Amino acid sequence: MIRFSVLDRLAATIEAVGSDQFYPVMCEYLRECMEFDNVIVVIFVGSNVPYIAHTRHDGPDVFRLVDEQYLSGAYLLDPVYHFHLKHGDAGLYRLADVAPDQFRSSRYYKWYYGRIGISDEITVFLPVSRNSTVTISMGKDTSSGTTFSQKSEDNLRKHKSVIMALLRTHWHTLDAPHLGIPGASSLADSLRQELKSAHGVSISTRQAEVALLILQGHSSPSMGLQLGVSTQTVKVFRKQLYRRCGISSQAELFSLLMPMLGKANIHNEKS
Structure with missing residues (x-):
């Protein structure tokens, strides 16, 4: 089995900029930076219905309710969506960084997060235009039974400037000129x-x-x-x-x- 290094993954991501395979390849690069169980790429444009650009799960299907529940209205209560609406700063955020102080005890958290089984989450959050934000949320679930360690998070943060540069370049190369996002009306x-x-x-x-x-x-x-x-x-x-x-x-x-x-x-x- 071929073992790819973080530099191999980075090189592949650079080559994928502007292609339909960018987000899957980008997530493989992120996985070399910080081990995770699942990942989802969500693009927010204004208050439109979010666009799911890529998902992957190695354990239980934590995205099984995305179409039925999240895109059908649950996103309206989601902290990352509201952080986007507030034009939050680019960065790497844990869910607790952008959520209300009692979010984990809220009905929405128990109704949605409690059912899908995500135990921890770190999100790459990047505003790419006046009203558009690209997010990549990496999660831990029951397949590993752990949360992200500070060491893992710190290692991911070492790659922050490269991650943001790749996302910006891809956006302006492909996504911005040709959004093609379902639900273009609000x-x-x-x-x-x-x-x-x-x-x-x-x-x-x-x-x-x-x-x-x-x-x-x-x-x-x-x-x-x-x-x-x-x-x-x-x-x-x-x-x-x-x-x-x-x-x-x-x-x-x-x-x-x-x-x-x-x-x-x-x-x-x-x-």
Whole structure:
């Protein structure tokens, strides 16, 4: 069996820049830098449905719920997605670095992470344009029964500048000019279409964005910061949204829209 060195993997990654094989080869290079059980490459573009560019698992299939649950709406609660929306700095992050302080005790963590079996995760996070971010999340699961040691993390960090340079170069060579990302329209617009189709209710894109932020648990001031408008303007959009939908509470909004997120995502992928 041929044993490849980290330099061999690096050379192969450089040669793969601009090709469809870049992310699989890149992940092999990362594996030489730090041993992991599973890896997923996720590209975020604005608030669109994320694009899964590559996955690999050597143990249990920790990505079995990606299509059914994550892309169908669970990503809206994911810390890495929100770090992208906040235009977080490029770097290598553990999940705890970007998650809320009580994330591991949250219902979402138990409902999603608890079921897929990932015990530890380190993510390469790189904003590559004003609204686009490339992430590569490397995980540990039950197949190894361990977490990443500080030594392993430190070794990965030695390669940080090279990793970031490779990702940037590939993005500008291939992905940026030819995104080809399913779901190019936003989830908010797809949700609008689904609401219109299912209930004959018409809402604006901004009202749909407010609806999604409400479902994520944002307050009116927080929504204002996300949307770049005043708190009072958010309240106006919220009032309009409730009136259009014929509801009067967050609970009613949740019951109305949550079942549609998956359908809206499917519509997004077909558009």
